[in-house]
Amino acid sequence: MDTEKTSWAMRILVFILFLYLLAPVLLVFPMSFSGDQVLRFPPTSWSTRWYSALLENRGMMRAFWTSLGLATIVTALSLVIAIPAAWTMTRLRFPGRDFLFNLFTAPLLLPTIVLGLAILIVFASMGLLATTQGLVIAHLVVTLPYALRVLAVSLGTQNLECEEAARTLGARPLVVFFRVTLPMMMPGIVAATALCFLVSFDEVVITLFLTGPRISTLPVELYNYVYNRADPLVAAASVLLILLTLAVIMIVERTMGLGRTFVR
Amino acid sequence: MHNFPNARSVAAEHLVLEQLGKSFGAVDVIxxxxLAVRKGEMVAFLGPSGCGKTTTLRMIAGLISPTRGRITVGGRDITHLPSHERDMGLVFQSYALFPHMTVLRNVAFGLEMRNVPKPEVRARALRALEVVQLSHLADRKPRDLSGGQQQRVALARALVIEPSILLLDEPLSNLDAKLRDEMRVQIRALQQASGITAVFVTHDQVEALSMCDRIVVMKEGHIEQFGTPTEIYEHPASPFVSSFVGRTNRLRxxxxxxxxITxxxxxxxxxxxEAQGPVEIMMRPHRMRLAPAATDRNVPDATPxxxxNSLRGVLERLTFIGDLVQYHIRVGDAEVMVEEATRRDQGAPCAGTPVDLTWQASDTLVFPAAAS
Incomplete structure (x- = not known):
């Protein structure tokens, strides 16, 4: 009986905690179906007009496709760079290895605003502002540390004897990598893909410095929109973003299982 | 070519290690x-952890490169050959099965690496699984198998490529006692049936004694003794071998x-x-007998x-372990253990009573006392 009481108290506590964390996310849903001209809660009338407004907003839609393309390219590049890098740093011993690893993952600790300013200064002199290449490179600075860290953990926890077994069975080093190492780090690769994609898709701070009228991403476009107006269109966009994020998480869950991918 | 005194066995020598050495930084591990392993024999590397037995095995497999010396197989120098060209089957303590492949694909891996035609790969892998009685699990993933089954898959995977040498690194350590006994018999039977040369690394003297043709007893990176199980047990070359292999009493x-000897x-x-001065004597507990101390009237020391040999002591305690009774007897400041098979009609002597220990003088091993 006693345990049941405490577990009820615990449940209520957890419920409150989740409510607190998720309230802003949950509020967005009713607000997106508002029929009002301005963003307020609770809405006085209901409609889906802001969803249609969003889909008809050409700037917004263009920014969405830019973000989607950008996140895809950035994720692919992150994996192509981070997989060999993580392998090198977990499998080979060389002087300065730990220093290099810390250097690569340092952007995780830096304030993004500092990174954004630094990138702005460098890119301005190179003519990379408001270009796709510029955005890709800037996003890589943010996504690579995530990818590297997740993949290094994945490689570090692998049973090295599997690779050794493959070697004694006659597999050349490249064959060992593609037939044993890479398949065994699949959960790590899926996790890194999801993280990189979401980080790039959501990136605002650095992107703000690099976008302009020529090119803009969805988060930046939303930010600019809210800056000028206060209608529920952003709520509708937020709902779609939440659903996209959920979709990514679901795919990860279906293919690997969240526990196996993110919790080690 | 080789420089070994035993010329008779040169022709049969298969795996030869010559002055092989390994240093990690400033530490001389080996x-x-x-040593020379003959074709078709199974040799155990026996020793406590850290004695260098696994390091030696890994050098043979090509997983670490030796600092000095040479390794030859069938007269061919393989010291600097990468492991994937060495043609060795290695069974790991952790089994090291590929978790993302089915049992069949695991076993087939080595054959695929050798560019064996596809239909033959499948047939041979299935046959190897039949040998270890696991063909019904061919399509399972390793994680669905028990430890013993995984170990057998690992064995099939190593044997299917018909390697020139089978290397086993503590293959039974992760199994429970009953399974270990079964696998001991099975591995030995497989090895003898295929006539493969095998090196078996273990810290378990029972495994070494029961499975292997010869045993290399290792300590701190060097060979203490290399001989048949009987030689190792009956004629240990050092106090270390005597106390590491089987139970033994040590007295100064x-x-x-x-x-x-006093x-x-x-x-x-x-x-x-041959030794003079301070010595260490050793006797196997089960080669000794226990009797109530003789009375003063028929003093045994006078007419041995x-x-x-005979020693008088005091029985301190006895431990009943089913088929054996262990008597712990205090002799001076040392403790001697005597093992006797239990008999139902046996009247056990009481703790605290004086007893006489007797054993054959020929069962007494004498070594010069260690400096410690």
């Missing part, structure tokens, strides 16, 4: 190791020029008595039985 004494104020003899 100073210099030389002093040997005089006539070969009489232990705790009492005198005994040994079969051989020819070739038999």
């Amino acid at each position: 100073p210099s190791l030389s 004494g002093t040997s005089d020029s006539r070969g009489v 232990v705790a104020g009492q005198q005994i003899r040994a079969a051989t008595a 039985v020819q070739g038999q």
Whole structure:
């Protein structure tokens, strides 16, 4: 009986905690179906007009496709760079290895605003502002540390004897990598893909410095929109973003299982 | 080519290590190791952890490169050959099965690496699984198998490529006692049936004694003794071998020029008595007998039985372990253990009573006392 009481108290506590964390996310849903001209809660009338407004907003839609393309390219590049890098740093011993690893993952600790300013200064002199290449490179600075860290953990926890077994069975080093190492780090690769994609898709701070009228991403476009107006269109966009994020998480869950991918 | 004194066996030598050495930084893990394994025999590397047995095995497999020396197989120098060109089957303590492949694909891996035609790969892999009685699990993933089954898959995977040498690194350590006994018999049977040369790394003397043709007893990176199980057990080359292989009693004494050894104020003899001065004597517990102490009227010391040793002590405690009784007897400041098979009609002596220990002088091993 006693345990049941405490577990009820615990449940209520957890419920409150989740409510607190998720309230802003949950509020967005009713607000997106508002029929009002301005963003307020609770809405006085209901409609889906802001969803249609969003889909008809050409700037917004263009920014969405830019973000989607950008996140895809950035994720692919992150994996192509981070997989060999993580392998090198977990499998080979060389002087300065730990220093290099810390250097690569340092952007995780830096304030993004500092990174954004630094990138702005460098890119301005190179003519990379408001270009796709510029955005890709800037996003890589943010996504690579995530990818590297997740993949290094994945490689570090692998049973090295599997690779050794493959070697004694006659597999050349490249064959060992593609037939044993890479398949065994699949959960790590899926996790890194999801993280990189979401980080790039959501990136605002650095992107703000690099976008302009020529090119803009969805988060930046939303930010600019809210800056000028206060209608529920952003709520509708937020709902779609939440659903996209959920979709990514679901795919990860279906293919690997969240526990196996993110919790080690 | 090789420089070994035993010319008779040169033709049969298969795996030869010549002054093989490994250093990690400034640490000499293996100073210099030389031995020859004959074709078709199973040799155990036996020793406590950290004695260098696994390091040696990994050098043979090509997973670490030796600092010095040479490794040859069938006369061919493989010292600097990468492991994937060495043609060795290695079974790991952790099994090291590929978790993302089915059992069949695991076993087929080595054959695929050898560019064996596809239909033949499948047939041979299935046959290898049949040998270890696991063909019904061919399509399962390793994680669905028990430890013993995984171990058998690992064995099939190593044997299917018909390697020139089978290397086993503590293959039974992760299994429970009953399974370990079964696998011991099975591995030995497989090895003998295929006639493959095998090296078996273990810290378990029972595995080494029961499975292998010869045993290399290792300590701190060098070979203490290399011999058959009987030689190792009956004629250990050092106190270390004697106490590591089987149970043994160690007593300190002093040997005089006539070969009489004084232990705790009492005198005994040994079969051989080359050592003089402080010595260590060793006796196997099960080769000793226990009797109630003789009374003063028929003092045994005065008329000892020819070739038999006798020591008087006090029975401190006894431990009943089913088929054996272990008696712990205090002799001077040392403790001696005697093992006897249990009998139902046996009247056990009480703790605290004086007893006489007797054993054959020929069962007494004498070593010069270690500096410690």
